[in-house]
Amino acid sequence: MDERQLRILRELGELGSVTAVAEALRVTPSAVSQQLRLLQRPIPVPLTERDGRRLVLTAAGQALADAAIGVETALARARHAVDAFVDRPDGTVSVAAFHSGAAAFFPLLLRGLTAPGSPRLTLHDEDVAQEDFPPLTRDYDLVLAHRLDHAPAWPRTTTVTPLLREPLDIALPAGHPLAARPRLTPGEIADQPWITVHDGFPLLATVEAVAAAAGRRLDIVHRVNEISVVAELVAAGGGVALIPRWTARPHPDVVLRPLDGVQALRHVDVLHRPERTARRAVRTVLTALVRAAETVRGRG
Numbered sequence: 497m498d499e500r501q502l503r504i505l506r507e508l509g510e511l512g513s514v515t516a517v518a519e520a521l522r523v524t525p526s527a528v529s530q531q532l533r534l535l536q537r538p539i540p541v542p543l544t545e546r547d548g549r550r551l552v553l554t555a556a557g558q559a560l561a562d563a564a565i566g567v568e569t570a571l572a573r574a575r576h577a578v579d580a581f582v583d584r585p586d587g588t589v590s591v592a593a594f595h596s597g598a599a600a601f602f603p604l605l606l607r608g609l610t611a612p613g614s615p616r617l618t619l620h621d622e623d624v625a626q627e628d629f630p631p632l633t634r635d636y637d638l639v640l641a642h643r644l645d646h647a648p649a650w651p652r653t654t655t656v657t658p659l660l661r662e663p664l665d666i667a668l669p670a671g672h673p674l675a676a677r678p679r680l681t682p683g684e685i686a687d688q689p690w691i692t693v694h695d696g697f698p699l700l701a702t703v704e705a706v707a708a709a710a711g712r713r714l715d716i717v718h719r720v721n722e723i724s725v726v727a728e729l730v731a732a733g734g735g736v737a738l739i740p741r742w743t744a745r746p747h748p749d750v751v752l753r754p755l756d757g758v759q760a761l762r763h764v765d766v767l768h769r770p771e772r773t774a775r776r777a778v779r780t781v782l783t784a785l786v787r788a789a790e791t792v793r794g795r796g
Contacts, residue, residue, distance in 0.1 A: 499571055501535035502564035504528055505543065509553045509561040510631075510653055520634065565653065565770060572771035585613045587777035591785075592620040592632055593640035596723040597764060600743035601640060604788035605781065615777035623721055625696040630654045633769045637778045638785070644698050645761035655773070657782060659789040660742065660764040664702055665752035667730045667739040675751045682757050686710035689735035691718040691726050698762060699738055705758045706738075742792050764789070 507517045508528075518525040532551075536543050543557035553561060576583075593601060598621050609615060622632055622639070629641035630651050640659070643650070650656050666685055668675045674684060685706070692703045707714045717735055720726050723744045726737050731749035739752060740762065766785055772778050 497535050497538070499567065501531045502560070502567055504531045505535060505553070505557060506561045506564040506568070506653075508532070508544070508551065509558055510651070512550065512552065514551050562653075568769075569771040569774065573774045576774050583776050585776055585780065586615060587775060588616045588618060589638065589775075589777050589781045590618045590620065590636040591638045591640070591781065592622040592636040594629075594642055595621055595623050595721065596740055596743045597640040597642065599724070599745060600792050601785060601788050604791055605784055608784050608788065609781070615780050617781065623697075626698050629767055633767050633772075637768060637772045637775075638782060639767040640764065640785070641767050642698055642762050642764050644701050645759055645763065647698065647701065650765065650767060654767050655770045657766040657768075657786065658763065659766060659785060660793060662743060662762050662764055663741045663754065664699065664738045664760040664762060665741050666755050667727065667737045667750050667752055669731055669733055670749050670751050672736075672751075675753070677753060679756050680753045682706045682709035682755070685736055685755075686712050686714060688715075689717045690714050691720060691729050691735045691737040692716055693721045694719050697721060702738055702758065702760050702762075705760075706755070709757050742795050 504517060504521070507520055508514065511517050511520060514525045514528050518528045521528070532544060539556070539560075541556045542554050543560060544551050545554050591602075591605070598619070602619050605617060605619075609617065620636065624632070626641075626643050626647060629639055630653070632639045633654060641650070645661070666680050674680060677684070690703065693699045703714065703716075718729055720729065723739060726739065727744065727747040727750050729735065730737050731747055738760065739750075741752060743764065766782060768778070768782075773782065
């Protein structure tokens with residue numbers, strides 16, 4: 497077996513089909529199948545099996561795919577040790593983030609990594625559904641992702657560094673009658689027009705929980721993912737919304753009130769493949785993100 501074959505087996509376990517692996521690795525499906533056959537030859541038990549039209553991992557295949565993570569990490573470390581890349585402090589580090597996370601963390605990163613010899617940052621926005629954050633670790637060194645407190649955990653194949661456990665508050669126009677209340681309940685806000693995210697995005701599940709707690713369907717009138725735009729719509733009287741307490745930029749005409757009766761929290765985490773932090777520059781940026789989280793939390 498070689499590194500490429502183990503990589504293909506690992507990707508098959510994560511992506512679930514030969515076609516998806518071929519697309520991710522930019523090779524043909526036949527090339528993927530050939531490498532899997534070569535990997536299988538010296539193994540005395542089947543690594544894959546058919547599930548309908550799909551090729552999936554057996555228990556033995558999954559065990560080898562799990563071990564492949566360690567192999568990739570070790571090989572990455574070995575290569576970096578040879579060429580000294582692992583110890584280069586000013587290497588390029590790519591960071592992706594969802595929109596409000598980017599707005600909160602990217603400026604702090606840029607200001608905090610200005611000393612000579614600091615890593616060179618390349619920053620990217622990626623506004624995706626929860627299940628689409630882990631695959632981004634194929635393309636970026638570090639991925640800022642968010643998920644609701646009660647949502648499924650990130651897959652075990654992804655390394656996670658927690659940054660925030662952030663409350664989600666109800667955003668109201670400053671002159672709204674409910675803005676005078678220190679806290680709000682689902683029943684008090686259920687009859688308001690609502691602004692929320694598109695289907696499949698993490699915040700929507702909490703909005704649905706508000707409706708369930710209030711025992712009525714909410715009137716969702718606007719679908720906007722960008723938090724700064726949501727704040728502008730709230731300020732203009734377009735409705736109420738859930739807005740993160742710390743990562744959203746304050747708006748002078750919007751007030752935030754805590755919500756009782758619903759678990760309104762989200763995790764903000766850094767996701768990465770374990771071999772990425774073999775590089776000193778990536779570890780430096782990851783440490784800077786952890787420090788930035790303390791600053792962001794202090795805004796509350």
